[in-house]
Amino acid sequence: MPEFLVDEAIEDYAYLQTSAEPPLLQELIDQTNLNMGWPQKLSGRLVGRTLKLLSAMVRPKQALEIGMFTGYSALSIAEGMPDDGRLVCCETNPRAIEFAQGFFDRSEHGHKIEVIFGRALETIEKLDMALDFTFIDADKRNYLNYYERVKEMTRPGGLIVLDNVLWSGKVLQPESEIDDILVETNRRIAADPDVENVFLTLRDGLNVVRKKD
Template identity: 40%
Template sequence: MERLERYIHEMSSPEDALMEELTRTTNQRAVHPQMLSGQIQGRFLGMLVRMLRPHRVLEIGTFTGYSALSMATGMEAGAILDTIEADDEQEELIRSFVERSGYGDRIRLHIGSAFAVMPSLNETYDLVFIDGDKREYPAYYRMLMDEGRTVPLVRSGSYLIADNILWYGKVAEPEQYRDPHTMAIREFNRMVREDDRVENVVLPLRDGLNLIRVK
């Protein structure tokens, strides 16, 4: 598997110098550096943004900013990405790389709980990337799909991407794994699959992506 992963990286467009530095810095300073999106997922997100051409993007879970910067590279002038990070200790690192990236005019960083920040957002998003606390995925989905808001967070034609929805394969073994993270992700996947308002496909990219389109 390591050879295959190395081959995949070698055959994909490489990181630019700033993203390489962010990867190194994350590995040196972050408690859980494996949470970084990384080269392949970052390239996928950037290409997806170029294809969809969203005017408004929402990210739940910034971590050190790799995925936000990856998406910003594909955004057109005037587009805005709101990204929410609960850990205030990451703020200085995130802002430093956003400022150096040249995409500072496209990225609005919000520090705090997604449940505190999202109600204050007066935007309808074309694309949402969900990569926050896995135990809160079902609650994120309910809030995003809430049709009672004066300004809905998503609309018909919006796309949602949920990361880590395979959770190391644990979701496929319900009798063996019943920890809060696995149970919440399994519940999220079930909610999406049974929601007539959306269509979705689960992709095995890295630890799994659930690509969701609001009908």
């Protein structure tokens, strides 16, 4: 599968015509590339600014992120939240948590973020939250499980955003169990009468889902 699903020149143009992230997030990108394995897991400007914009529109008081990595998407979401908002982030990589926390401590939005180490499905079951906004970007094998559980916890009008839903284009010709799970997740969302969604061909695919009132 190609590295760029959209023509690389078009992708670069879209990047340049999108509002830049704050300097702290630019530094986070640089340090992730220098010090962390799999830096391509970082969501980047196009997805990050989309998350910030959606968050600023919803103004979520209670939000959830499943799969934090080094904190770029968490800080993007938190940037759009009110000052008394709470964003719970689920992450299983201790090194990524330590790295991200260093940036949270330096950000004016870091106080909104609470990181919980452990398997996300187990963490979610312990949360007593009516969710306004959720970003799902963790292990793809559990995507459908994440979506179904989070939907139950989401208030009417709340948003659920799923990343990597194109899976480098593998959803068109699924060959593995994970490919099949993503295909089924996308199909289930599109057919779900409780929600409305738009499937964006942004980076590796972004599914933006709104729970109906």
